[in-house]
Amino acid sequence: MIAENIKQVLSELPAGVRLVAVSKYHPNEAILEAYQAGQRVFGESKVQEMTAKYESLPKNIEWHFIGHLQTNKIKYIVPYVALIHSIDSYKLLVEVNKQAEKTGKVINCLLQLHIAEEETKFGFSFKECEDMLAEQKWQELRNIRLCGLMGMATNTENIEQIKKEFCSLSNFFKKIKRTWFSDTGTFQEVSMGMSHDYKLAITAGSTLVRVGSKIFGERIYK
Numbered sequence: 001m002i003a004e005n006i007k008q009v010l011s012e013l014p015a016g017v018r019l020v021a022v023s024k025y026h027p028n029e030a031i032l033e034a035y036q037a038g039q040r041v042f043g044e045s046k047v048q049e050m051t052a053k054y055e056s057l058p059k060n061i062e063w064h065f066i067g068h069l070q071t072n073k074i075k076y077i078v079p080y081v082a083l084i085h086s087i088d089s090y091k092l093l094v095e096v097n098k099q100a101e102k103t104g105k106v107i108n109c110l111l112q113l114h115i116a117e118e119e120t121k122f123g124f125s126f127k128e129c130e131d132m133l134a135e136q137k138w139q140e141l142r143n144i145r146l147c148g149l150m151g152m153a154t155n156t157e158n159i160e161q162i163k164k165e166f167c168s169l170s171n172f173f174k175k176i177k178r179t180w181f182s183d184t185g186t187f188q189e190v191s192m193g194m195s196h197d198y199k200l201a202i203t204a205g206s207t208l209v210r211v212g213s214k215i216f217g218e219r220i221y222k
């Protein structure tokens with residue numbers, strides 16, 4: 001079942017769009033099933049859960065952190081995380097840099113933008129993000145690498161609204177890229193699209209889709 005779902009989703013991704021299989025709340029057995037189907041990139045939203053999975057599963061899995069990250073937990077994921085999608089404040093970026101410095105690593109990070117209508121979702125506003133970049137202090141952070149942007153659309157049936165939100169992120173990415181990262185090949189990711197809206201996200205220019213329930217089934221929340 002999981003293997004078939006993976007194949008189904010992969011068949012819908014154009015070249016240049018990668019799949020992050022969101023395995024949060026699903027057991028190791030489910031991840032191994034996806035792994036055996038060839039999937040290597042997995043997304044998790046809780047530090048403890050991701051670290052436990054990292055420790056017990058094959059070491060060539062690429063772990064992406066996609067949830068709200070607390071500063072006191074950064075140190076647990078720094079040794080192995082491949083990409084943090086959810087940098088939602090400058091303070092967090094500084095903390096990731098600090099923890100990474102201790103181990104001599106450079107951590108790949110995406111800036112999370114708040115593009116949805118819901119108040120509850122984390123992230124920079126476009127203005128906050130631009131102001132933060134314009135201050136240029138981030139240029140001194142040697143142990144993080146900014147690789148792009150991440151966003152979540154409003155949870156709605158209104159397709160036009162979802163499209164509009166994804167396009168706003170995609171356009172913002174282009175603007176930021178032009179202004180601050182035109183010479184930085186590694187600033188290239190637009191992480192957007194989940195089970196119910198990844199096709200819209202791809203049309204709008206996503207490079208990383210984060211798909212969970214469509215692959216693993218509904219989550220049972222603890």
Ligand SMILES: *Cc1c(COP(=O)(O)O)cnc(C)c1O
Nearest residue numbers: 022045066194195210211212213
């Ligand atoms: C849970 C989660 C997903 C996956 O959601 P599905 O609807 O199960 O595909 C994607 N992105 C983030 C940030 C998440 O927390």
